[in-house]
Amino acid sequence: METNILNEMKILLHFIISLLTILNPIEAAAIMLSLIPLSTPRRKIHSISLKASLTVLIASLLTIFVGNYIFKLFGIDIDSIKVIGGIVLLKIALDMALGKISETNHSEEKTEESKEIDDISIIPLGIPILFGPGVIATLIVFYEEVSTLLDLVLLIISIFISSLTVFYTLKNAVILNRFLGITGIKITARIMGLIVGAIASQFIISGVKALWNLY
16 A cells, blocks of 8 residues: 555656656746846736746646647657657757757747737746647656556646646746846756756657557
8 A cells, every 4th residue: 555655656746847847937937037027016926927827737738638639630649749759858958958048938039029018927928938849748648658547637636736836936936036046047947957858868768669669
């Protein structure tokens, strides 16, 4: 019984850590501060944080329950998604490890466009800065790998916990930025980049191995 509980806890932690490192809410908080005026009231930051985290939550749930069927409709199997998803994640991981903002989720052009938008909470903060192609690929792979109803429940719980973490991170963006500073945020991003890189490598190796045996 204890062994089963420990195994389920490991699965839950694996889901949470993987999602949070790919979502990278600390970097998203720094980007959010660059897109809003310094005089923005706390109430407005709270509203932006809430909408962005709800966007991540809803998009994540739609991905695990609908996204897989869309790929199957086009005849794309999970192993192919692992390979291409792993490559996307590897690109994000390298950018994070090198201290760069990944162009997969964000770019200078998007930054300039965002400054002209009154509400940045859903676009571009929720999508694609937080919820980008790397998160989509990861969620679809995780959904395909769950083998029991309990594992699926754990995946859903991890999505809720990750979304809640995103909310509190964005809500306290000013404090985090003051505490960590630019250097601290870059160091955190680089550490997360190593974890994302490890996840990407697992996806690529697993996908290539399965496709090799299939063909």
